[in-house]
Amino acid sequence: MKSAEKTRKTPTQPRSRATLDVILEAAAQLLESVGEPGFNTNALAERAGVSIGTLYRYFPDKRSIINALALQEKAAFEARVVAILAGETQGLARDRAIIRAFLHAFSDRTEARRLAVTALYATHDPRELMAGFEPVQSAFLDAEGRPLSRVTAFVLSRAVQGAMRAAVLEGADFLLSQEFEDELVHLGRAYLGHPTRPRGGRA
Amino acid sequence: MKSAEKTRKTPTQPRSRATLDVILEAAAQLLESVGEPGFNTNALAERAGVSIGTLYRYFPDKRSIINALALQEKAAFEARVVAILAGETQGLARDRAIIRAFLHAFSDRTEARRLAVTALYATHDPRELMAGFEPVQSAFLDAEGRPLSRVTAFVLSRAVQGAMRAAVLEGADFLLSQEFEDELVHLGRAYLGHPTRPRGGRA
Amino acid sequence: MKSAEKTRKTPTQPRSRATLDVILEAAAQLLESVGEPGFNTNALAERAGVSIGTLYRYFPDKRSIINALALQEKAAFEARVVAILAGETQGLARDRAIIRAFLHAFSDRTEARRLAVTALYATHDPRELMAGFEPVQSAFLDAEGRPLSRVTAFVLSRAVQGAMRAAVLEGADFLLSQEFEDELVHLGRAYLGHPTRPRGGRA
Amino acid sequence: MKSAEKTRKTPTQPRSRATLDVILEAAAQLLESVGEPGFNTNALAERAGVSIGTLYRYFPDKRSIINALALQEKAAFEARVVAILAGETQGLARDRAIIRAFLHAFSDRTEARRLAVTALYATHDPRELMAGFEPVQSAFLDAEGRPLSRVTAFVLSRAVQGAMRAAVLEGADFLLSQEFEDELVHLGRAYLGHPTRPRGGRA
DNA sequence: GATGAATGAGCCTTCATTCAT
DNA sequence: GATGAATGAAGGCTCATTCAT
Numbered sequence: 001m002k003s004a005e006k007t008r009k010t011p012t013q014p015r016s017r018a019t020l021d022v023i024l025e026a027a028a029q030l031l032e033s034v035g036e037p038g039f040n041t042n043a044l045a046e047r048a049g050v051s052i053g054t055l056y057r058y059f060p061d062k063r064s065i066i067n068a069l070a071l072q073e074k075a076a077f078e079a080r081v082v083a084i085l086a087g088e089t090q091g092l093a094r095d096r097a098i099i100r101a102f103l104h105a106f107s108d109r110t111e112a113r114r115l116a117v118t119a120l121y122a123t124h125d126p127r128e129l130m131a132g133f134e135p136v137q138s139a140f141l142d143a144e145g146r147p148l149s150r151v152t153a154f155v156l157s158r159a160v161q162g163a164m165r166a167a168v169l170e171g172a173d174f175l176l177s178q179e180f181e182d183e184l185v186h187l188g189r190a191y192l193g194h195p196t197r198p199r200g201g202r203a
Numbered sequence: 204m205k206s207a208e209k210t211r212k213t214p215t216q217p218r219s220r221a222t223l224d225v226i227l228e229a230a231a232q233l234l235e236s237v238g239e240p241g242f243n244t245n246a247l248a249e250r251a252g253v254s255i256g257t258l259y260r261y262f263p264d265k266r267s268i269i270n271a272l273a274l275q276e277k278a279a280f281e282a283r284v285v286a287i288l289a290g291e292t293q294g295l296a297r298d299r300a301i302i303r304a305f306l307h308a309f310s311d312r313t314e315a316r317r318l319a320v321t322a323l324y325a326t327h328d329p330r331e332l333m334a335g336f337e338p339v340q341s342a343f344l345d346a347e348g349r350p351l352s353r354v355t356a357f358v359l360s361r362a363v364q365g366a367m368r369a370a371v372l373e374g375a376d377f378l379l380s381q382e383f384e385d386e387l388v389h390l391g392r393a394y395l396g397h398p399t400r401p402r403g404g405r406a
Numbered sequence: 407m408k409s410a411e412k413t414r415k416t417p418t419q420p421r422s423r424a425t426l427d428v429i430l431e432a433a434a435q436l437l438e439s440v441g442e443p444g445f446n447t448n449a450l451a452e453r454a455g456v457s458i459g460t461l462y463r464y465f466p467d468k469r470s471i472i473n474a475l476a477l478q479e480k481a482a483f484e485a486r487v488v489a490i491l492a493g494e495t496q497g498l499a500r501d502r503a504i505i506r507a508f509l510h511a512f513s514d515r516t517e518a519r520r521l522a523v524t525a526l527y528a529t530h531d532p533r534e535l536m537a538g539f540e541p542v543q544s545a546f547l548d549a550e551g552r553p554l555s556r557v558t559a560f561v562l563s564r565a566v567q568g569a570m571r572a573a574v575l576e577g578a579d580f581l582l583s584q585e586f587e588d589e590l591v592h593l594g595r596a597y598l599g600h601p602t603r604p605r606g607g608r609a
Numbered sequence: 610m611k612s613a614e615k616t617r618k619t620p621t622q623p624r625s626r627a628t629l630d631v632i633l634e635a636a637a638q639l640l641e642s643v644g645e646p647g648f649n650t651n652a653l654a655e656r657a658g659v660s661i662g663t664l665y666r667y668f669p670d671k672r673s674i675i676n677a678l679a680l681q682e683k684a685a686f687e688a689r690v691v692a693i694l695a696g697e698t699q700g701l702a703r704d705r706a707i708i709r710a711f712l713h714a715f716s717d718r719t720e721a722r723r724l725a726v727t728a729l730y731a732t733h734d735p736r737e738l739m740a741g742f743e744p745v746q747s748a749f750l751d752a753e754g755r756p757l758s759r760v761t762a763f764v765l766s767r768a769v770q771g772a773m774r775a776a777v778l779e780g781a782d783f784l785l786s787q788e789f790e791d792e793l794v795h796l797g798r799a800y801l802g803h804p805t806r807p808r809g810g811r812a
Numbered sequence: 813g814a815t816g817a818a819t820g821a822g823c824c825t826t827c828a829t830t831c832a833t
Numbered sequence: 834g835a836t837g838a839a840t841g842a843a844g845g846c847t848c849a850t851t852c853a854t
Contacts, residue, residue: 661838
């Protein structure tokens, strides 16, 4: 009884594609405003401006709508990071760019993203879901220029994500401040043994 | 429709206290085994071995049960950390002890804890909820022995928690390994500029 | 996903038993008046004067309500026939009594009974369901006093039932007439080679 | 809300006729494989290889599709029996031929036929529907060569049909056996007082 | 105090039918 | 004529909550 992955019919006609986008956008808004318990198909249909029946033409059941949303967000974010890694920027500047990408991914429509990803995790293997981040992890090297161990790569990525996630969830006023960004970059670079800007004005 | 906080009657008679504990224990087990969607009052009453009516003698509504569970877990954990801080151990050894306390809090009955805390966050101000950790944060000092800035303390605590949380959620096989614990300690100490065990092959 | 047989909880308390009877009686009335397509849980709850929720305390799903109804009718009818067979009456008089029992079973609230039994047949092995009639069949003997062959017993019982069923379904005006009853008795007895009343007034 | 009888446009062009046949054939297959509850217009359109819209060009609503199917089956069967009656064969041989025609009508695609006919009966006057059988009934005579009374004719035809119907529904292994056919012929002839093959071991 | 039968709002989902293309 | 996306009434079912016993 596993719900079909994502959609019933892969829509290629422009009208269908538009309808699908409308549904996913409405889903993100709704999830954002009411959270998971209030997220129901009737409310979604109304906000999307389509009928309940249309919803079910595009998705086999409710859960698959949330999953589709999560996968969409995940793909968009991974694309952004890959673009940075493929660019010319290196070293501290590159690290800043990545942190900034993460920060903005987390701060726009955050609650919806978090819930969707949580739901995605509830029904899929998390290891598989993190697979998309492997290119990011392998782009990092330690102070001697060697690739990171499995555990080190894990701690690095999850620590930075964790701090950002908490800042969003706790509504930290410094979320988009330069200081917070600097601290995150420092966290990562210090952990790996890279030089970073002097701590405070000391030393 | 805001639910009264926690309980209808604060139970002081021993029997009531026992019933309340049974309910909370059953709630933790149920949340653990079926997750939030399957967590319903009828199932809870049955697992706790009490009637639905009794449930409602102790809690005004469903959400307050989950909240009570979260608060209970939170209090227990905070007590553990405060005990460490009140002890004699200092420096690297104290940091290891705290990390270990976190790790075990996260690895026992994790899913229930996460869901309960998530639910707690959904209905309460996260800043208020994190207030209990302030003693922990003020116990840390930077390499020059000065207290941490607000942002630094935040990044430190949430980064470590984030890495542990992810390890649990992703079912990382190294969750309780020495290597993972070492990496977390290193993460925190490197961030603060404290000396730690040598990285990689360096002296 | 097979529905549990009959009820969720076997109710033994008098109140529960009464509620269950009310539901089954309402189900029979509703099935009678609107037929299977119009038979829905909301309408049933309303006619029974109970809530939808109560319905689902007694039956796991809609189909099991119809099945319970069918089994109840089946049991009642079988009991009636067994009583006749256990009695003193023999020969032609006994055959008449059985035919009459069938006729009345068919003519009181017939449509509901037919639909319920049809639904029962749709979800259960018909051979199993007919098992209750075996005592009836073995009570019949051919003109030489020998028990009937399997096929003969089958043809006899189903032929008589078929004629009665059709009379009900077609709304035959002679359904409860003496002539019809006589013809049915004659059908069975002639088939088995027993003497019966002279055909018409002719030799 | 009574559905217009049968079709919107009586199709006389060959293409329309072909489409209609495709739809009815698909309807029979679908009814056979999933039963009445699973029989829905979307599934029918897909199996027939036409669009939903096309379905509604040929039939005003769903019920009329099933009715058309039933009428088609009914007409085909009546034609077969009329052909036998119009033939040369008489007496026992003719009776066998008719029984055999019934048996095969019942055993080929039986479930679909039964459901369709049931649905037909639900919306039409059964007396009207049985009108087609009157020629069959009037072809039978009693042992004195006189036509049957109304009740006798009814009992005869419905008894034989009832036994066959039950054999199909109960999946009797003897459905197409010589013994079953013999018993049915004997049932009818004994009822009418005609001589038949010896019963049991008698001469 | 405890019980659990009863309630019913509200949710997910199906599917007959319409109509713009 | 044909298509199939869209519609939405309708129905099955769950579960938080109440209250008579």
